[in-house]
Amino acid sequence: KAGVTQTPRYLIKTRGQQVTLSCSPISGHRSVSWYQQTPGQGLQFLFEYFSETQRNKGNFPGRFSGRQFSNSRSEMNVSTLELGDSALYLCASVAGQGNYGYTFGSGTRLTVV
Amino acid sequence: LAKTTQPISMDSYEGQEVNITCSHNNIATNDYITWYQQFPSQGPRFIIQGYKTKVTNEVASLFIPADRKSSTLSLPRVSLSDTAVYYCLVGEGFQKLVFGTGTRLLVSP
Numbered sequence: 436k437a438g439v440t441q442t443p444r445y446l447i448k449t450r451g452q453q454v455t456l457s458c459s460p461i462s463g464h465r466s467v468s469w470y471q472q473t474p475g476q477g478l479q480f481l482f483e484y485f486s487e488t489q490r491n492k493g494n495f496p497g498r499f500s501g502r503q504f505s506n507s508r509s510e511m512n513v514s515t516l517e518l519g520d521s522a523l524y525l526c527a528s529v530a531g532q533g534n535y536g537y538t539f540g541s542g543t544r545l546t547v548v
Numbered sequence: 549l550a551k552t553t554q555p556i557s558m559d560s561y562e563g564q565e566v567n568i569t570c571s572h573n574n575i576a577t578n579d580y581i582t583w584y585q586q587f588p589s590q591g592p593r594f595i596i597q598g599y600k601t602k603v604t605n606e607v608a609s610l611f612i613p614a615d616r617k618s619s620t621l622s623l624p625r626v627s628l629s630d631t632a633v634y635y636c637l638v639g640e641g642f643q644k645l646v647f648g649t650g651t652r653l654l655v656s657p
Binding site for chain 2: 439468470477478479480483491493523525526527536537538539540541542544
């Protein structure tokens with residue numbers, strides 16, 4: 436079956452712009468999470484959605500937001516981009532309660548210039 | 549969420565068995581132990597998960613002592629392609645994964 440698909444794979448944006456990243460989870464997976472990975476901070480949790488509801492949020496400013504659609508696809512948005520937002524953004528999905536094995540996508544590499 | 553401690557890096561040679569130990573002194577009763585593998589510019593890949601004693605799958609074994617305050621990921625006969633970062637995670641839920649710094653494993657010929 437298809438894995439977690441993230442688009443686009445690479446993105447270059449200018450400071451002050453906004454960006455939207457997309458994630459299609461594995462079919463049947465209802466929970467989608469987003470993570471930011473940077474060399475300095477490592478892998479950090481952004482937020483998690485289940486059935487279109489945000490259930491958990493990491494310690495990121497309000498410029499970072501997300502949503503989940505009825506088909507479980509998810510998007511995350513970063514507004515007013517800063518240089519420090521340059522990172523690999525990873526999406527992960529899991530079937531639901533009782534299944535702890537997340538499947539991650541290959542990520543979107545965002546570069547802010 | 550229990551904090552985990554792993555060695556920052558490990559070196560090995562092809563064909564050897566590699567054991568990576570993770571310390572999690574504050575593990576809670578309902579917490580599971582999960583290991584992920586990550587290659588550069590890719591998302592982490594689930595390797596194995598366990599609650600107690602020993603778990604084995606086609607790629608690795610996970611050893612958990614009775615007190616559950618540590619765990620050991622065992623990779624049998626590593627190859628060059630096992631060079632990656634390995635993360636140990638501890639938690640009960642699936643809503644949020646807390647990654648530590650991981651262990652960077654380098655396998656040499």
